[in-house]
Amino acid sequence: MSPPxxxxxxxxxxxxxxxxxxxxxxxxxxxxxxxxxxxxxQHSASAEMRWQIDPNQCIACTNCATQCVLDESAVKxxxxxxxxxxxxxxxxxxxxxxxxLDTAAENQLCPTGAVVRIFVEEKAGQKxxxxxxxxLQCIGCGKCVxxxxxxxxxxxxxxxxxxxxxxxxxxxxxxxxxxxxxxVSADRPYRMKRLAKQLIExxxxxxxxxxxxxxxxxxx
Amino acid sequence: MNSTLRWATLGxxxxxxxxxxxxxxxxxxxxxxxxxxxxxxPVADDVIWPLVDVAILALALGLATYLxxxxxxxxxxxxxxxxxxxxxGFWRQGCVCPIGATQNVALAACDSSYVLPVSxxxxxxxxxxxxxxxxxxxxxxxxxxxxxxxxxxxxPLQVPRWLDHALGLIPxxxxxxxxxxxxxxxxxxxxxxxxxxxFFRLGGNTPMxxxxxxxxxxxxxxxRPYCRYLxxxxxxxxxxxxxxKWRVHxxxxxxxNCRLCEHVxxxxxxEPTTVEQPAxxxxxxxxxxxxxxxxxxxxxxxxxxxxxxxATPLSQWHATVRLAEQVRAExxxxxxxxxxxxxxFRTSGQPASELYQSALGLRDRFFWLGGALGAWTGxxxxxxxxxxxxxxxRAGFQADRAGCVSCGRCYWYCPVEQVRxxxxxxxxxxxxxxxxxxxxxxxxx
Ligand code: SF4
Ligand code: SF4
Ligand code: SF4
Numbered sequence: 001m002s003p004p005x006x007x008x009x010x011x012x013x014x015x016x017x018x019x020x021x022x023x024x025x026x027x028x029x030x031x032x033x034x035x036x037x038x039x040x041x042q043h044s045a046s047a048e049m050r051w052q053i054d055p056n057q058c059i060a061c062t063n064c065a066t067q068c069v070l071d072e073s074a075v076k077x078x079x080x081x082x083x084x085x086x087x088x089x090x091x092x093x094x095x096x097x098x099x100x101l102d103t104a105a106e107n108q109l110c111p112t113g114a115v116v117r118i119f120v121e122e123k124a125g126q127k128x129x130x131x132x133x134x135x136l137q138c139i140g141c142g143k144c145v146x147x148x149x150x151x152x153x154x155x156x157x158x159x160x161x162x163x164x165x166x167x168x169x170x171x172x173x174x175x176x177x178x179x180x181x182x183x184v185s186a187d188r189p190y191r192m193k194r195l196a197k198q199l200i201e202x203x204x205x206x207x208x209x210x211x212x213x214x215x216x217x218x219x220x
Numbered sequence: 221m222n223s224t225l226r227w228a229t230l231g232x233x234x235x236x237x238x239x240x241x242x243x244x245x246x247x248x249x250x251x252x253x254x255x256x257x258x259x260x261x262p263v264a265d266d267v268i269w270p271l272v273d274v275a276i277l278a279l280a281l282g283l284a285t286y287l288x289x290x291x292x293x294x295x296x297x298x299x300x301x302x303x304x305x306x307x308x309g310f311w312r313q314g315c316v317c318p319i320g321a322t323q324n325v326a327l328a329a330c331d332s333s334y335v336l337p338v339s340x341x342x343x344x345x346x347x348x349x350x351x352x353x354x355x356x357x358x359x360x361x362x363x364x365x366x367x368x369x370x371x372x373x374x375x376p377l378q379v380p381r382w383l384d385h386a387l388g389l390i391p392x393x394x395x396x397x398x399x400x401x402x403x404x405x406x407x408x409x410x411x412x413x414x415x416x417x418x419f420f421r422l423g424g425n426t427p428m429x430x431x432x433x434x435x436x437x438x439x440x441x442x443x444r445p446y447c448r449y450l451x452x453x454x455x456x457x458x459x460x461x462x463x464x465k466w467r468v469h470x471x472x473x474x475x476x477n478c479r480l481c482e483h484v485x486x487x488x489x490x491e492p493t494t495v496e497q498p499a500x501x502x503x504x505x506x507x508x509x510x511x512x513x514x515x516x517x518x519x520x521x522x523x524x525x526x527x528x529x530x531a532t533p534l535s536q537w538h539a540t541v542r543l544a545e546q547v548r549a550e551x552x553x554x555x556x557x558x559x560x561x562x563x564x565f566r567t568s569g570q571p572a573s574e575l576y577q578s579a580l581g582l583r584d585r586f587f588w589l590g591g592a593l594g595a596w597t598g599x600x601x602x603x604x605x606x607x608x609x610x611x612x613x614r615a616g617f618q619a620d621r622a623g624c625v626s627c628g629r630c631y632w633y634c635p636v637e638q639v640r641x642x643x644x645x646x647x648x649x650x651x652x653x654x655x656x657x658x659x660x661x662x663x664x665x
Pocket of ligand 1: 053057058059060061062063064141142157172175176177178179180181
C-alpha cells in the first residue's frame with residue numbers, strides 16, 4: 001500500500017534514524033511473535049473461559065444477587081434432586097418464623113417465591129414434597145441455599161451461561177467473600193457439590209440425562 | 221429462639237427420625253410412581269462468537285487502515301466508528317477487548333494454571349502488529365472505547381501542552397499497576413474500572429456509570445480523555461506507533477504552514493514546522509539533554525526505592541492478604557466487625573497459619589513488585605524528560621506518531637488536500653475562510 005507521501009512533509013530523516021526505526025519495528029514484531037507463540041503453545045486453549053461458582057466454597061452470602069453487572073443476576077439456584085430429602089419441612093423453603101406449613105408468601109424464605117413446592121407422595125405417614133427452582137423468578141440471592149445447607153444442602157448457586165455476558169473480570173467474583181468464583185472452560189462450564197456429583201455419577205449408567213449433565217460439568 | 225438454632229434442632233430431630241445419623245443426610249426417597257428428575261443447566265451456546273469476533277476485528281483493522289491511510293476518508297472513519305460502537309460495544313457488550321486482554325496475557329505469562337483462550341491472545345496481538353506498520357489505526361475507529369469518544373468530541377478545546385505531557389504519563393503508570401495486579405492474580409483493574417462498559421451494557425454499577433457519563437461529557441470538550449490520559453493499551457500503542465512504517469500524512473504535497481491542522485486536531489498531536497535555532501540555544505539544549513540523561517538512573521533508583529514502601533498497601537488489593545488480615549484482627553479482637561469471609565475461613569478448617577504464610581509470601585512479592593513499579597515510574601518520567609529535551613527538525617506540520625489516533629480530521633481540513641480533492645480552487649480560499657484573523661504573522665509565509 002502506498003499512502004500519499006510527500007518528500008517535503010516527511011522531512012527527510014537521516015538514514016541512520018530510518019534504520020533505527022526499521023530495526024526497532026522488526027525487533028518488536030519478532031518479540032511479539034515470540035511471546036505470542038510461546039503463550040499460544042504453553043497456555044492457550046481454543047475454548048473460551050467462563051466464570052463459575054464452586055458450590056463447595058460458596059456460603060450463599062447474597063452478593064450474587066446484587067453484584068452482577070446484569071440487572072437480573074446471571075446467578076441462579078439449582079436443585080440437585082438426587083441429593084434432596086424431599087422433606088415436608090424444608091429448611092430451604094420455609095422461613096424459620098413461619099406461621100403455617102403452607103405456600104403463603106410470609107412463610108417462605110425466598111423473597112420472590114421462586115422455590116416451587118409440589119406434593120409427591122405420602123409414605124408411612126410421612127409426606128414428601130419436591131422443590132424446584134423457577135428460573136425466571138430466581139434472583140440468585142442464595143437464601144434457599146443457605147437454608148438448605150442446614151439439612152442436605154441439595155440447593156446450590158451457579159452462573160447460568162445462557163444469561164452471563166462473560167465479563168473479563170466478573171463483578172461478583174471481586175465481591176465474593178470466599179473466592180468461590182473460578183474460571184472454567186466454556187466446554188464444561190458448570191460445577192457441582194462433591195456429594196451431588198458422586199450421586200449423579202452413580203446414576204449415569206442408567207440415565208442419559210445424568211450423562212449429559214456430567215458432560216457440562218467441569219472435570220476438576 | 222435464634223432461628224439458626226431452631227433449624228439446627230429441627231435438622232437433628234429430622235435426622236434422628238429418618239435414622240440417617242451417620243451421614244446426617246436425609247436419604248432421597250424412592251417413590252412408587254414418580255421419577256426423581258435430574259438437574260438441568262442451560263448450555264452456553266455462544267462458543268463460536270470469539271472466532272467471529274477475531275475475524276471481525278481483523279476486518280475492521282484492515283478497513284480502518286485503508287480508510288485512514290489510503291482512502292483518506294474522514295467520513296468513512298466516522299461510519300466505521302459508529303459500526304464499532306454498535307458491534308463491539310452494544311452488541312458484543314465490550315468484553316473481551318484488547319485493552320482488557322493485556323491483563324489476560326500478563327496473567328497467562330505468570331500463572332501456568334491460567335488458560336489463555338486463543339481468541340484473547342489474538343485480540344491482544346492484532347492491533348499491536350497493525351500499529352507497528354500503520355500507526356494507531358486501531359484507535360481511529362475500531363476500539364469501541366476510542367470510537368465512542370471520537371464521536372463525542374464535537375467541541376474540542378486544546379489542552380495546554382504542559383498539562384497534556386503531565387497527564388499523558390498516567391497511562392504508563394496505570395499499565396504498570398494493571399500488569400502487576402493481573403500477574404499476581406489480584407484482579408483485572410482495567411476491567412473493573414472500565415468507564416464505558418456499563419454504558420454499552422446499559423446497566424452496571426452506579427459509580428462506574430457516573431464516571432463513564434462524566435468522561436463522555438468531558439470528551440465533548442477534551443478530545444478522548446480516556447485514550448489520552450488513562451488507556452493502558454494506548455500506552456503500548458503509543459510506543460509501538462513510533463516505529464510504524466506508514467502513518468497518516470497531513471498534506472498530500474507541500475505544507476503551506478497554514479496551521480489549520482494544528483487547530484483542528486482535538487488530541488494535540490500535531491507538531492509544527494521547526495525553525496533554525498541560534499547556536500547558543502542549541503548548546504543550551506544539548507546541556508539540558510545531558511542533565512536529563514544523567515538524571516535518569518537517579519530517578520529510576522529513587523522511585524524504585526520508594527516503590528518498595530508501597531508493598532503493604534499494594535498487597536492489600538489481594539483477596540488472600542485481606543482475608544489474612546481480617547482473620548488475624550478477629551483473632552486478636554481488635555476493631556473487627558465479624559465478616560463473612562473470616563467466618564467461612566474458620567468453618568473451612570484450614571489452619572490460620574497456612575493463610576498467614578501465604579499472605580506473608582504475597583507481601584514479599586509485592587515488595588519487589590512495588591520496587592519494579594517504582595522503577596518503571598522513574599523510567600517513564602525520565603523518558604518523558606529526555607524526549608522533551610531532544611530537538612527534532614521538521615519541515616512542515618506533522619502528526620506526532622505516538623499521539624495521532626488516525627482520526628483523519630487534519631487532512632480533511634488541509635487546504636492542500638481540499639485542492640487535491642477539487643473542493644476549492646486554491647489553498648488560500650480555505651485559509652481565508654477558516655482562520656482569517658487567527659493566522660499568526662510569522663506563519664503566513
Ligand atoms: S458471592 Fe460467593 S459466597 Fe456469596 S453467594 Fe455468590 S458465590 Fe456464594
Ligand atoms: S461474569 Fe458478569 S454477567 Fe456473569 S455473573 Fe459475573 S458479573 Fe454477572
Ligand atoms: S487509546 Fe485506548 S481507548 Fe483509546 S482508542 Fe486506543 S486503545 Fe482504545
